[in-house]
Amino acid sequence: MSDKYRPKNFESKWQQKWFSDMKYEAKDLLTDKPKYYLLVEFPYPSGPGMHIGHTRNYSMMDAVARLRRMKGFNVMFPMGWDAFGLPTENYAIKVKRPPQEITNENIENFRRQLKSLGISFDWSREVNTSEPSYYKWTQWIFLKLFEKGLAYKSEMPINWCPNCKVGCANEEVIDSRHERCGTLVEKRNISQWVLKITEYADRLDEDLDSVNFPDAVKALQRNWIGKKTWYDIQYKVENSEEVITVSTTRPDTQFGSTFVVLAPENEILTRLMNTMSDEKRKEIGEYIKESKRKTTEEREAWGREKSGVFTGIYCINSITGNRLPIWVADFVLTTVGTGAVVGVPAHDERDFEFAMKYTLPVIRVIEGPDGNRSEVQSIKDLYTGEGSVFNSGFLDGFSSEDARVKVGKFIEKEKIGEVTVRYHLHDWIFSRQHYWGEPIPIVHCENCGMVPVPESELPVELPKVESYEPTDTGESPLANITEWVNIKCPKCGGNAKRETDTMPNWAGSSWYYLRYCDPKNDKEFVGRNKSDYWMQVDHYEGGQEHITLHLLYSRFWHKVLYDLGYVRDIEPYYARSIHGIVLGEGGVKMSKSLGNIIGPDDLINTYGADVTRAYMMFMGPYEGNVEWSTRTIQGVRRFVSRYYDFLNSAYQNRVDNSENSVKIGVNRLVKKIEGDILEFKFNTAIASLMEFYNKFSNSKFDNKDLEKLIILSAPVFPHISEEIWCSTMGKQYSVHDQKWPVIDEKLLEEDSIEIPVQINGKVRGKVTILKQDSEEKIREIILTSNTLGTYLSGVEIKKFIYVPERIVSIIS
Numbered sequence: 121m122s123d124k125y126r127p128k129n130f131e132s133k134w135q136q137k138w139f140s141d142m143k144y145e146a147k148d149l150l151t152d153k154p155k156y157y158l159l160v161e162f163p164y165p166s167g168p169g170m171h172i173g174h175t176r177n178y179s180m181m182d183a184v185a186r187l188r189r190m191k192g193f194n195v196m197f198p199m200g201w202d203a204f205g206l207p208t209e210n211y212a213i214k215v216k217r218p219p220q221e222i223t224n225e226n227i228e229n230f231r232r233q234l235k236s237l238g239i240s241f242d243w244s245r246e247v248n249t250s251e252p253s254y255y256k257w258t259q260w261i262f263l264k265l266f267e268k269g270l271a272y273k274s275e276m277p278i279n280w281c282p283n284c285k286v287g288c289a290n291e292e293v294i295d296s297r298h299e300r301c302g303t304l305v306e307k308r309n310i311s312q313w314v315l316k317i318t319e320y321a322d323r324l325d326e327d328l329d330s331v332n333f334p335d336a337v338k339a340l341q342r343n344w345i346g347k348k349t350w351y352d353i354q355y356k357v358e359n360s361e362e363v364i365t366v367s368t369t370r371p372d373t374q375f376g377s378t379f380v381v382l383a384p385e386n387e388i389l390t391r392l393m394n395t396m397s398d399e400k401r402k403e404i405g406e407y408i409k410e411s412k413r414k415t416t417e418e419r420e421a422w423g424r425e426k427s428g429v430f431t432g433i434y435c436i437n438s439i440t441g442n443r444l445p446i447w448v449a450d451f452v453l454t455t456v457g458t459g460a461v462v463g464v465p466a467h468d469e470r471d472f473e474f475a476m477k478y479t480l481p482v483i484r485v486i487e488g489p490d491g492n493r494s495e496v497q498s499i500k501d502l503y504t505g506e507g508s509v510f511n512s513g514f515l516d517g518f519s520s521e522d523a524r525v526k527v528g529k530f531i532e533k534e535k536i537g538e539v540t541v542r543y544h545l546h547d548w549i550f551s552r553q554h555y556w557g558e559p560i561p562i563v564h565c566e567n568c569g570m571v572p573v574p575e576s577e578l579p580v581e582l583p584k585v586e587s588y589e590p591t592d593t594g595e596s597p598l599a600n601i602t603e604w605v606n607i608k609c610p611k612c613g614g615n616a617k618r619e620t621d622t623m624p625n626w627a628g629s630s631w632y633y634l635r636y637c638d639p640k641n642d643k644e645f646v647g648r649n650k651s652d653y654w655m656q657v658d659h660y661e662g663g664q665e666h667i668t669l670h671l672l673y674s675r676f677w678h679k680v681l682y683d684l685g686y687v688r689d690i691e692p693y694y695a696r697s698i699h700g701i702v703l704g705e706g707g708v709k710m711s712k713s714l715g716n717i718i719g720p721d722d723l724i725n726t727y728g729a730d731v732t733r734a735y736m737m738f739m740g741p742y743e744g745n746v747e748w749s750t751r752t753i754q755g756v757r758r759f760v761s762r763y764y765d766f767l768n769s770a771y772q773n774r775v776d777n778s779e780n781s782v783k784i785g786v787n788r789l790v791k792k793i794e795g796d797i798l799e800f801k802f803n804t805a806i807a808s809l810m811e812f813y814n815k816f817s818n819s820k821f822d823n824k825d826l827e828k829l830i831i832l833s834a835p836v837f838p839h840i841s842e843e844i845w846c847s848t849m850g851k852q853y854s855v856h857d858q859k860w861p862v863i864d865e866k867l868l869e870e871d872s873i874e875i876p877v878q879i880n881g882k883v884r885g886k887v888t889i890l891k892q893d894s895e896e897k898i899r900e901i902i903l904t905s906n907t908l909g910t911y912l913s914g915v916e917i918k919k920f921i922y923v924p925e926r927i928v929s930i931i932s
Contacts, residue, residue: 124768125761127728130847131839135238135729143854144185144240146196148638149653156193157654158185159633159693161662161670162200162247164625165226166207170233172702172710172748173663175720176736180699180802181661182239183737186835187797189240190860196654197240198636200247201227204255205625206284206300209556213589219556220584223250233720238729238838240856245639249628250556254635256579257645258627259561261677263572264684266562270316271550273570278549279415280308285590286554287312292669296415305415310594313560313621315548317676321345323690324545324675332695337667344668346544350457351528353537355380355435355444360395364388364435364446365537367457372523373464374439375512376485378475381428383452383459384411392433392446404429404448411450419450426451426474437462438536439527440513449474457542466496467504485512486520548673550624555588555597557622565609565616574610580618596620629670630677633657633692645686652688660693667698697800700745707747718748730837731757737802737836759810760837766817767830767844775820784871785816786825786832788890790861791868793832805836827851828861877902878929879911887928895922902928 138144146155160181163174185197203223212219227248234241247254265271279288283303287310292299317324325345328338351371355364366380382389384407393401407429411419418424428449435444444462451470452461465475466484475482482496487507496502506520514530515523531537551560559580561573573580583604588597598620599605609616631645638650671693678692703709704716711717723732735753740746778786789812796805821829826849834841834855845855872890876883885908889898899920902908912932919931 125764127730127839130843131238131729132236134839134842135235138238138240138854138856139235139243142244143856144189144195144197144242145244146198146242147194148650150194153192153194155196155654155658156188157196157656157658158188159198159636159657159660161666162202162629162632163230164205164207165201165203165223165230166211167226169226169229170720172718172720173699175237175723175732176702176739176746177661177663177699178234178239179237179733179736180742180800182237182733182838183797183802183805183835184659184800185240186838186856187794187860189856190831190834190858191794192859196245196636197242198245198247199234199239199241199243200245200632200636201230201249202625202629202632203227203248203250204557204623204628206286206552206554206556207625208250209554209588210284210300212556218584219588220250223248236724236729237720237733240838245636247632247635247639249558249632252579252581253642255558255628257635258558258623258631259573259578259580260575260645261631261681262558262623262627263561263575263578265315265680266572268680268684270319270680272314272316273311274314275309275311276314276549277307277309278312279305280310281305282592284554285592286552287549293415293417296417307412307415308594310551310553312549313551313619315550315676317548317673318543318545320676320679321347321543321545323679324672327675327679327691331691331693333693334696334698337671337696337698340668341672344545344672348542348544349524350540350542351524351531351537352458352540353438353462353531355438355462357392357446358434358436358443360392360433362388362391364460365458366460366462367542368462368464370464370467370520370524371439371527371531372509372512372515372518372520373467373485374437374462374527375509375515376464376466376483377437377440377442377444377462378465378481378483379447379463380435380444381447381449381452381461381463381474382431383454384408384448384450385454386448386452386459388460389431389448392431396432400432404431407448407450414450416453416455419453422469424451426470426477428474428478430478438534439530445480447474447478455546466502469499469502469504472496472499472502483511485509545672548676550627551621552624553594553596553621554590555582555585555622557624558627559598560619560621560623562619563607563609563616564619565612565614567614568609568611568616571609571611571616577610596622598622626670626673630674631681633660633674634678634681634687648686648688655687655692656689656694657692659695659697661697661699663701664698667696671696698743700741700743702739703745703747705748705750710748716748723753727753727757728760728839730839731760733838734760734806734836738806740803742800742802756806759813760840762817763809763813763833763837764840764844766813767826767833767840768848770819770821770826770829771844771848773820774826775822778820778822778825782816782819782821783825784867785812785819786821786828787864787867788871790828790832791863793836794860794863797835809833809836827858830855831858831861834858873925875925876927877908878927879908880930880932884908884911891925895920898922898928902930 185195189195208219212222279293281288281298281303283301288298293305348369350367352365352367428447431446433446463471465472465482484496488503509515509518509523528539561580563571565571583601605618634646637654638646681687682690735756792808793805830841830845841855845851846853874886874888876886915932921929
């Protein structure tokens, strides 16, 4: 490493000046610049400091923010802390200290690390979800949900984590385990606060068409919402007054039905058991108990061996007239459809597996491709697609789609069923039985029932307590603080108790993007003039883990606020992107047990902030998973050192006029860096700087081209660029206030030429290239050409000959 490049000599100097000057403070209601709101997911300050993922994500987005500012945008690039919730509480319990103290210490450390990287966050807008001045408005939004009838309390079976001693939303359970700690969850009946997100299901689905999200993100959102048309059909139970309502999404296959399955929790099963023999009742009772020990995920898992018990009772298919045996099986859930399904084993994989195990008939009624009507004898013969219906009475000859319509009309006309829409999305379980969260601002009065805390009394602050470990009783630790719990009803003045459940960690993050617009406002959650100015978020950047739940929840809250007239836009975020994750060397996940965790402090101390940032960007494509490499970061350090020396030397040896090739090279680099950063191609932006250095490191530059070079380097190397701009060149502070160089398209045109392309001896057209394009690049241009590419589609190229700046000859 060069003796000249000593980042410790100047990086902290510029950081102190940038952040003391509030250099990156966005200006509210500015009219002479377009606004640009760049939002990154704020971190959980739940551990001793940032991890390498934070370092990479924030470094990449900082390059975007800096470039946007130089291009004349009024950029809001804020930062805050998602401080409530289990991650912080679990860490605080582990180290046996109050979560308030731990949170504040961690925030101080996170903030220091971010500033040591030179990330240009607007610290004047910093928010902390655990501060009363912030959660006052989280509670206020909850009261608006309550007033609108979107928040209610219900006794319901929930996922219970015995380790964290807390209820978990379905979305927080992955592979039967609590996503936070990995413990297998159990089922418990607990009185819970629930939010009616299902009332917004259609809008959450349909409004995705109005935003610029990747198709994969839209698909994940829509799959979670899971909107489907269901057909509920009534089957009469033999020798009984009971009627089973089966639910199906494929009524076109009704004539292939051979059995019915009830969920173990289905209420009709309890009534049917009264008509069974003692032996059968005992058998089914034991099966029901066994089913309750299993999680929803275990019961629904594909490929799991099916189990069930025949009830000994039959029902009549009201469409076909066929007699069907009634079974009970745990792969059917009361939370899906009606909790009763009709088995069509020829056209459903789970039904087929169940039929094979219990030797039930398999009847095919849908043609496969090319009119295939062969019997389904094994799983490979199974056909689950669409086709022409046969062996199906009045449905014969109809397509699957038309048959569904016909069945829907039939069941409604005959009053034996209805067509309805259901969703995979369930109402959002909002209660948590732990201490470190926003108190729910509701009072329980013996006379008045549930009473909202008056807005003038918000926030309802968390009391300071010595013991805040969650209990196994199903109650929050707050329930033990009688002086806090016992109050007078704000409505009648009688004896009352505070709600002791707290909100989930999703609450504060469901609206933080709005608070950034007006963080100091103590009169309202956000001033309408400021939210109208800054919203929508122009670009929301984050990780894969938050593109389903957090995105769904925050979009839901925003739509409620829109309906109440508090915000202008129906969607909070215009665009969303997803970064990859950083793996350890060898492609393994970073973990404490493997000893391969890397934090920013050691990197900055060893390499400096600009080298660390450049390596983060150079590791690989933005959206892909990338692997840490000590060897590569050392290579980046060598390049940054040489690049710093090169810029200093270029200034010392500047000339009156750069050669034309230098002007063209600088101009091309401006265009390349701008395009790559705005398109999130950070790795190729760094590679372009390396290529430029290799080609022009011995060239002479005039002042104008050198200034352009320093300015275009600033988003990637903010400290180096500031140091050379101010200290070496003596320019007015700051390089980050300079306008981004205008691309001289005319100069680039002088660098391009048009050459003929000959294919098998005949000129088939011309192609425009840059003089410095490689043969590989020219080949790519020709093959992707709308005209020339057609001559070569599907053809093997035997020879590709490029005569520089004259002609291309291709032999196939």
